Amino acid sequence: MFDTHIHSLFSTDSVMDADQACGSAIKLGLEGIAFTDHLDYDFPGEIDFLIDFDEYFSVMDGIREKYKDRMKVIRAVEVGIQPHVLQKSEELIRKYPFDYVLASIHIVGGQNPYDSEYYSGKTKKEAYTRYLEEIYYMVRNLESFDMLGHFGYIVRNANYDDRTLRYTDYSDLFDMIFKKLIEHGRGFELNTGTYRAERPDVVYDAEILKRYRQLGGELICLGSDAHQADHIAARFGHFAQLLRDAGFKYTVHFENRKPVFDKL
Ligand SMILES: [Zn+2]
Numbered sequence: 694m695f696d697t698h699i700h701s702l703f704s705t706d707s708v709m710d711a712d713q714a715c716g717s718a719i720k721l722g723l724e725g726i727a728f729t730d731h732l733d734y735d736f737p738g739e740i741d742f743l744i745d746f747d748e749y750f751s752v753m754d755g756i757r758e759k760y761k762d763r764m765k766v767i768r769a770v771e772v773g774i775q776p777h778v779l780q781k782s783e784e785l786i787r788k789y790p791f792d793y794v795l796a797s798i799h800i801v802g803g804q805n806p807y808d809s810e811y812y813s814g815k816t817k818k819e820a821y822t823r824y825l826e827e828i829y830y831m832v833r834n835l836e837s838f839d840m841l842g843h844f845g846y847i848v849r850n851a852n853y854d855d856r857t858l859r860y861t862d863y864s865d866l867f868d869m870i871f872k873k874l875i876e877h878g879r880g881f882e883l884n885t886g887t888y889r890a891e892r893p894d895v896v897y898d899a900e901i902l903k904r905y906r907q908l909g910g911e912l913i914c915l916g917s918d919a920h921q922a923d924h925i926a927a928r929f930g931h932f933a934q935l936l937r938d939a940g941f942k943y944t945v946h947f948e949n950r951k952p953v954f955d956k957l
Pocket residue numbers: 771797799842843
């Protein structure tokens with residue numbers, strides 16, 4: 694298996710260096726990992742999610758070489774899109790030889806759903822709809838990406854009694870997003886980090902996977918979103934089974950921007 698979503702110290706919110714991540718991944722028996730460090734232009738607040746990609750590639754090439762006999766290291770980026778930074782992000786993506794580009798929404802209307810303020814004054818329906826609308830904008834307008842990141846970002850710190858994101862509550866938006874992804878030969882990740890033990894009440898709605906399959910969706914990947922070593926491949930066994938139950942026979946990872954299929 695591949696863990697397709699890992700943050701090294703190039704992400705300012707990670708505490709794990711690339712060597713540590715590789716060591717843990719080898720111990721877990723993974724075939725490879727993708728370093729998806731953060732690029733988020735105009736991120737509000739104190740933290741800055743920008744990277745010197747010349748340095749990034751030089752470090753990642755070294756790591757790739759060092760571990761090449763034991764596992765694959767995928768040089769990737771998680772690009773956080775807001776409508777006004779889309780063009781600039783696109784230019785950067787085109788400039789570097791990434792193996793894989795994961796596109797995520799971290800900011801909606803200038804606010805981060807990771808912070809509780811995002812939810813204040815919004816019903817669950819409003820808060821989640823705005824998030825999915827922003828995803829839909831991105832999948833329609835961003836040209837240079839491979840997979841869509843974490844639908845579940847919106848539930849992580851939502852403070853509603855029932856915060857699970859369900860397909861049936863937003864079926865129109867989910868369908869529009871799925872159709873656009875499929876039309877362009879893309880897919881989305883199942884981000885297992887959202888469903889770690891610290892959020893026992895949050896479940897993954899398998900209807901999301903079933904509907905995507907029904908519409909012809911084939912590309913899906915598993916990513917832990919680990920920012921520390923003991924989160925790598927979190928709950929992969931559980932989610933691999935959920936994917937099989939939904940009819941998937943393969944996950945994908947990307948090399949040179951092309952999907953490579955890994956048997957489930
Ligand atoms: Zn993210």
